[in-house]
Every structure is written in structure tokens, then in C-alpha cells.
Amino acid sequence: MDEARARRGWGALAAILGLAVLLRLLGLTAQGMWFDELWTWRQMQLAWGALLQDMIHEDVHPPLYPFLLAAWTRLWGGSDALVLRSLSALLGVLTVGVVYCLGRDLWDPRTGRWAALFLAVNVYAIFYSQEARSYSLLLLVSATTLWTWWRLRAPHRWWHAAAYVLSGAALAYTHVFGVLLLIYLAGAYGVLAWRGWSGAWRWPAWLGQHVLMGLLFVPWLPALWLQTTRVQEGFWIPKPTLGFLLDYFSSYSGSKWMAWWVLALVLWALWKRWRGPAPEVQGEREVGPLAAPLSARGLLLFWLALALFMLLVPFVVSQISQPMMHAKSAIVVLVSMALLVARGLETLPRRALVATWVVGALLGVGTLYFAHYRAHYKENWREMSGAVAAHFEPGRDLAVLYHPDFDYGFCYHYYLPAEVETRTLICAGAACEAPILALKAEVDARGIERLWLMRMRSSHDYPAALASSWEVVASQNYHNGVMDLLERRRRE
Numbered sequence: 001m002d003e004a005r006a007r008r009g010w011g012a013l014a015a016i017l018g019l020a021v022l023l024r025l026l027g028l029t030a031q032g033m034w035f036d037e038l039w040t041w042r043q044m045q046l047a048w049g050a051l052l053q054d055m056i057h058e059d060v061h062p063p064l065y066p067f068l069l070a071a072w073t074r075l076w077g078g079s080d081a082l083v084l085r086s087l088s089a090l091l092g093v094l095t096v097g098v099v100y101c102l103g104r105d106l107w108d109p110r111t112g113r114w115a116a117l118f119l120a121v122n123v124y125a126i127f128y129s130q131e132a133r134s135y136s137l138l139l140l141v142s143a144t145t146l147w148t149w150w151r152l153r154a155p156h157r158w159w160h161a162a163a164y165v166l167s168g169a170a171l172a173y174t175h176v177f178g179v180l181l182l183i184y185l186a187g188a189y190g191v192l193a194w195r196g197w198s199g200a201w202r203w204p205a206w207l208g209q210h211v212l213m214g215l216l217f218v219p220w221l222p223a224l225w226l227q228t229t230r231v232q233e234g235f236w237i238p239k240p241t242l243g244f245l246l247d248y249f250s251s252y253s254g255s256k257w258m259a260w261w262v263l264a265l266v267l268w269a270l271w272k273r274w275r276g277p278a279p280e281v282q283g284e285r286e287v288g289p290l291a292a293p294l295s296a297r298g299l300l301l302f303w304l305a306l307a308l309f310m311l312l313v314p315f316v317v318s319q320i321s322q323p324m325m326h327a328k329s330a331i332v333v334l335v336s337m338a339l340l341v342a343r344g345l346e347t348l349p350r351r352a353l354v355a356t357w358v359v360g361a362l363l364g365v366g367t368l369y370f371a372h373y374r375a376h377y378k379e380n381w382r383e384m385s386g387a388v389a390a391h392f393e394p395g396r397d398l399a400v401l402y403h404p405d406f407d408y409g410f411c412y413h414y415y416l417p418a419e420v421e422t423r424t425l426i427c428a429g430a431a432c433e434a435p436i437l438a439l440k441a442e443v444d445a446r447g448i449e450r451l452w453l454m455r456m457r458s459s460h461d462y463p464a465a466l467a468s469s470w471e472v473v474a475s476q477n478y479h480n481g482v483m484d485l486l487e488r489r490r491r492e
Contacts, residue, residue, distance in 0.1 A: 020096040020120035024089040024129045029081045032382030037132040038411045044079040056223040064173035065134035084132035091136040092129025096120045098143040114342035123254030141171045142332035169216040177329040184309045240325045248327045254367040265344030272347045273297045307336040380478035385415035388452045399452040404428035404461045436465040456481030
């Protein structure tokens with residue numbers, strides 16, 4: 001009987017992982033690349049040394065993900081959208097497996113499977129598993145750090161501690177919010193040790209592990225200082241309002257309707273523990289071997305406190321200093337959410353479980369379809385470039401890539417074919433007069449008749465100096481951009 005149950009359990013886990021693979025590969029390249037992904041693509045064209053310099057002087061993130069992706073693109077011999085995003089998809093699937101292991105070790109395999117299933121179908125997790133940015137890696141190394149941290153509670157060998165040290169260092173090299181998670185775990189250890197839950201942990205070993213973790217991160221500290229200084233001079237993230245928790249909770253859940261379902265299960269899990277029998281009652285299976293002797297209530301509070309810490313600390317910092325709060329940076333909250341939802345499902349009566357599962361499945365399918373797979377394009381670089389390429393006539397036309405203060409040329413060049421000749425125009429107001437005169441001299445000398453003015457991310461700006469020599473004969477609006485077809489003005 002136990003063997004048959006174990007086989008069914010492994011079969012269910014395999015099905016969950018298969019579903020995670022399917023949902024992350026489905027429509028992987030359906031949406032065009034947005035600016036951050038195209039920035040990543042630009043970095044993938046650099047040599048290793050140039051990439052490091054670019055990370056230090058032009059980026060705001062640690063270098064682990066770009067270097068991992070650079071190795072990935074060189075392995076597959078290309079850097080198109082499929083190659084760039086497939087690494088995130090792989091990392092997303094691995095995270096589902098790690099969350100299963102975490103739930104199994106904390107409670108039991110069934111809880112692990114519920115947590116893995118929630119993460120496998122979570123729209124927020126899928127979204128960042130289909131984006132060529134570091135957040136899928138951030139979620140994975142956050143989960144592995146939490147898992148290896150919990151495993152240190154059990155009798156362990158040196159390689160268990162080494163796994164925690166390496167995972168924590170990788171977390172710090174992935175995103176600055178990873179350091180917040182490490183701070184939380186260090187503080188949680190102090191509280192647990194104070195409450196008498198030291199277990200297999202010992203202060204000298206614990207201190208040594210974190211000293212070693214810090215030493216591994218020391219080489220990046222000078223670069224981190226330069227990045228921080230640059231961010232303090234101005235950054236795009238706005239100051240969050242008091243309602244951010246509700247907005248973020250809805251985003252993590254996938255939709256407002258799913259947020260109600262998730263909230264109900266989280267509250268049920270907490271309420272069940274507060275009114276239920278004490279976890280020490282014989283025969284009640286509340287925690288797994290790696291969680292004991294922490295009470296079931298304490299275990300749920302640990303994960304709830306983790307989510308609140310990762311959200312409230314950046315919120316406070318953003319109020320008193322440079323805003324740094326963004327939901328995707330605290331994506332580790334999904335691990336806490338998955339485990340709390342899993343405990344809510346696990347403690348439901350059988351009939352209520354079936355009804356709750358059906359409601360959750362219907363809401364989940366609707367959220368996946370409408371909020372993700374039918375979502376609008378992030379940015380229309382691809383669509384605008386495709387429209388120009390379809391009507392561009394070499395020798396007669398010239399594409400002008402305009403922005404008032406930033407060179408977005410690489411975003412267009414990712415999609416534009418080689419035969420589309422481009423000129424970059426970066427100016428505003430009166431400063432545009434000289435470069436436009438030079439452009440006019442070139443097109444006059446070459447007999448260019450039409451200009452395709454492409455201005456993504458500058459849709460409210462137009463170089464007025466163009467009006468003296470050209471007139472707009474056609475215009476097309478795109479998400480976050482405009483494309484104008486200009487022809488020479490006829491002489492009166």
C-alpha cells in the first residue's frame with residue numbers, strides 16, 4: 001500500500017512538473033521583446049570583459065544572471081527570443097521542483113505537491129519564466145536558499161552547509177533584494193535560537209557560514225557602490241503608496257479574483273492552527289522532521305513574517321530614501337504564498353477540498369488565459385519594425401530612430417532587417433535643428449524621398465524642425481510609440 005501510494009505521489013509530481021514545462025513553453029515567443037529584454041540582448045552581444053564593464057557602469061543589477069545567460073546563448077549559438085527566454089523557463093520549472101522539496105521537508109509530500117502545483121500554474125511565476133530577465137533566477141535561488149537553510153536543521157554533513165553558502169552567495173549575486181532574504185534568515189536564526197530551537201545549528205558554524213558567504217560577495221562590493229551611487233542620482237521606480245500591499249497581493253495571485261481565493265486559503269491555514277489542537281497531540285501530523293520541534297503555528301508565522309519582511313522593509317526604505325520597491329524584486333513572496341496556500345488546502349475537509357479545488361482551477365484557467373496568454377504586447381518594437389520592413393524601399397527610404405535623450409537603436413535593430421537603413425536622431429527642441437539640417441543635406445544628396453520616423457517611448461515628442469522640409473502623410477499609433485511616414489514638402 002505504501003509503495004503504491006508513493007508511486008502515485010511521484011506520478012502526481014511528474015504531472016505537475018510536466019504542466020509547469022507546458023505552461024512556460026506555451027507562447028514563449030508570442031509577445032515581442034520589451035526594453036529590458038532587449039537591453040539583455042544587447043549585453044549578450046558583448047565579450048565577457050565588456051559585459052562585466054557594462055554591468056558595472058550601465059546596469060543596476062549584480063552579474064550572475066547576465067553571465068549565466070551569456071554562457072547559455074553561447075551554448076546554443078544564438079541570442080534570439082527563444083534562446084534568451086528558454087533559460088528563464090528552465091529556471092522556473094526547477095523552482096517548482098525545489099518548492100516541492102521544501103514543502104515535503106517542512107510538512108509532508110502531499111503539502112509539497114500542493115505548493116508545487118500552485119507555483120506551476122501561478123501567472124506571476126509564469127510571466128517571469130517567459131522573460132529574459134533575472135527574476136526567474138531570483139525566485140529559484142531564493143527557494144534553494146530557503147530549502148538549504150531548513151535542511152541545516154537536520155543532522156547534516158559539510159556539503160549541506162556548503163550548499164547553503166553557495167546558494168546564499170548566488171542569491172546576493174542575483175539581486176540586491178536577495179541580501180534582504182539573507183538578513184531575514186540570519187535574524188530568524190537568532191530568534192529561533194533564543195527560543196531554544198538551535199537543533200543541529202551552532203553559533204560558530206553559523207557565523208562561519210555567513211562570513212564565508214560575505215567573503216564570496218566582497219569582489220562585487222566596489223561595483224555595487226558605483227551602482228548604488230548612480231541609482232541615488234535618479235531612478236525610474238516611483239515612491240509606493242500605502243495601498244501597495246493590496247496591489248502586490250493581487251499581482252502575486254495573478255488577478256483580483258484569484259487573490260480572494262488565495263487569501264481565503266491563507267486565512268484558513270492560520271485560523272485552523274489557532275483554534276485546532278496543539279501540534280504535539282499524538283497522531284497529528286503537523287510538521288515534517290526538518291521543522292520539528294518548531295510548532296505548526298510558529299512554522300506558519302515564519303512564512304507569513306518572511307513575506308511581510310520582504311515587502312515592508314523596502315517600503316519603509318522607499319519612503320525615507322530612493323524608492324526601490326517593486327513587486328518583482330520581492331518575488332520570493334511566491335514561495336511563502338505557495339506554502340501557506342498548500343497548508344490551507346491540506347487542512348480542508350475532503351468535500352470542501354474538492355469544491356475549493358474546482359473554484360481555484362476555474363479561476364486559475366481564466367487568469368492564465370485572460371491575464372497572461374491574451375495580454376497585450378509589452379512594447380511594440382517588433383510590430384513597428386515589422387511594419388516599416390514590409391514597406392521599406394532601399395534607395396528611396398530612410399528610417400529615422402528618434403528619441404529626445406536616449407539611444408534606443410538596439411531595440412529597433414533587433415527586429416529590423418539589414419536592408420532597412422537607419423539614422424539615429426537624439427535631440428529635443430532647438431537642439432534638433434543642426435542634426436536635422438545634416439540629415440536634410442544627406443537625403444538631398446542621395447535623393448531619398450521618404451522618411452520613416454520611429455519614436456517608441458517618445459510618443460509625445462516630435463522634432464519640430466522636421467516640419468520645415470517634410471510633411472507627415474501617414475501615421476500609426478503603437479503601444480508606447482508612434483510611427484510617421486514623411487515625404488518631402490513640395491515647393492510652392
